[in-house]
Amino acid sequence: MLKLEDICLRPARNDERDHLWHFIYVQNEWKAHDAPYFPLEHQSRFQFRRHLFKRLKEAQTAMVIDYNGEAIGYLSCYWEDQSTRWLEVGITLFTSQYWGKKLGRKALTLWITHLFERYDVARIGLTTWSGNPRMMKCAEALGMQEEGRIRSVRFFEGKYYDSLRYGVLREEWQAQSKDDNTLRCVS
Template identity: 45%
Template sequence: MKVIGEKVTLRKIEIEELHALWELIYGVENPEWKKWDAPYFPLPHKDFETFQKEHREDKIIIEANGEIIGIVTYYWEHEPSKWLEVGIGIYNSAYWNGGYGTEALRLWVDYIMSTKDIPRIGLTTWSGNERMMVVAEKVGMQVEGRMRHCREYNGKRYDSIRMGMLREEWEARKEMVKAERV
């Protein structure tokens, strides 16, 4: 699997790249990215050997300018009903606010929708991560649910935000982009 965009490439990680990804995630105590990626959940430290043992062959990295900057993921909320959720993490803050996350999420949503028979695609974040909500909106998702004040971080209450896009909305968006290119 390899998807190439203008700014980023999504691809499976090579075994020899695992240490670089581990460094991005665990190489710094209290990493900046964790303040935005569900900071109300702890990030238990994993040594590299444990990280390497838990490595899954299907881990998809985001690469920009020849370096790993983050990952994209998906998981089944409920596979029998085809309820799938996606996620994205840009661990290298030098690539925040430059459109890298937006392009990566758009490519990932397009890939998932093109390869899986699902009626919708979802993403869950929290109201403290406004940039993530903007990125999700830019790729065509909308707020589908808001669980109020169910997250606490630094003594403040936040909402859990469920966003999503239906297959027909994704298809219409693809047609609109295709028409704009002509």
């Protein structure tokens, strides 16, 4: 378990399986901002239990975001290219009642710190799109640099958007962690 103020990253509990499934596949307000140009591949409760929920329980490549005792979202990591140690992160906060309160920033702070401690990688990246200004602001507030912008490649609701790649190097992350007590994890 990783904790920063009122945010905790932890493994999923068995009694949350239906709650998590519901907010990912049924009441999925988050999807309007998280790559809505890609259709959400619905999973049955059985498929969810065998795949994403299993990852959330194992807490190696995905963790639940707990805010005051409630599962409000999750974080994940994946290899863009494992042979070159190219690791990316993702975040989902389920509903708008938790957006704009810096909860995602705190969760990503914990997650990125944890991943740098766990993996021998030089950089951790995050990909978003120009239709998600909150995610862009969050990445920049974390000290991530905009490393790439592919213009007008995300077509959604009759409009083109840019794809954005952000990244932070290990030494940049460690330098800002020394200067900012809020970047320290408590296990």
